[in-house]
Amino acid sequence: MDSNRLSSSERLMMAAIDLIAEKGYNGVTTQEIAAAAGLSEKTLFRQFGSKRNLLESAFDRFHYTEEMTKLFAERLVWDLRADLLLVSRTYHELMNRNRKMIWISIKDEGQLPGFRERTQKHPRQLLTWLTNYFAEMGKRGKMVRTNPEAQATAFMMMNFGAFMNNLDGPDNFSGVSLEALIAESVEIFARALTP
Numbered sequence: 001m002d003s004n005r006l007s008s009s010e011r012l013m014m015a016a017i018d019l020i021a022e023k024g025y026n027g028v029t030t031q032e033i034a035a036a037a038g039l040s041e042k043t044l045f046r047q048f049g050s051k052r053n054l055l056e057s058a059f060d061r062f063h064y065t066e067e068m069t070k071l072f073a074e075r076l077v078w079d080l081r082a083d084l085l086l087v088s089r090t091y092h093e094l095m096n097r098n099r100k101m102i103w104i105s106i107k108d109e110g111q112l113p114g115f116r117e118r119t120q121k122h123p124r125q126l127l128t129w130l131t132n133y134f135a136e137m138g139k140r141g142k143m144v145r146t147n148p149e150a151q152a153t154a155f156m157m158m159n160f161g162a163f164m165n166n167l168d169g170p171d172n173f174s175g176v177s178l179e180a181l182i183a184e185s186v187e188i189f190a191r192a193l194t195p
Helices: 009-025 029-036 040-050 051-062 063-074 080-097 099-108 115-119 119-139 146-167 179-194
Strands: none
Touching: 009 029, 009 051, 009 099, 029 040, 029 051, 029 115, 040 051, 040 146, 063 080, 063 179, 080 099, 080 119, 080 146, 080 179, 099 119, 115 119, 115 179, 119 146, 146 179
């Protein structure tokens, strides 16, 4: 993101994500966040009220829901392979872009009671979209009739597992690239569900 185009709120959110990912939630002060954003601490409190509100706002603003909403509303072509490739590639692009936020939600869970539950709204929304997609594909006769929610969950867990495997570095399974994993996984998934 071009920092010259960011609003003061977005600059504060980005600074909070960067610093908290590096130092932990309790390891960074609101004064440090404001200074990293080139703003005053007073501005931070005026806009967000607290460090916790700032971090929650950052997660809501920069997570993948907005882009995935657009994908499911406008970019599906109702071809199982093509759509699942699009969803997988987009998911990994967004999750990798947001890896600092994911790291914060995992690493600082004990310091942020209830925060992880709040961050689950994004995956729950993706599960709903995928479930609805699989149900519609079944109705259209483009996918075997099965349990759409179970298929959506399996597809999400496959992608989330691949992301988590690479969260601390891309070399855990260096013999297979992420793109190759996505392509092969989608091919197996689509082949199994195509009538």
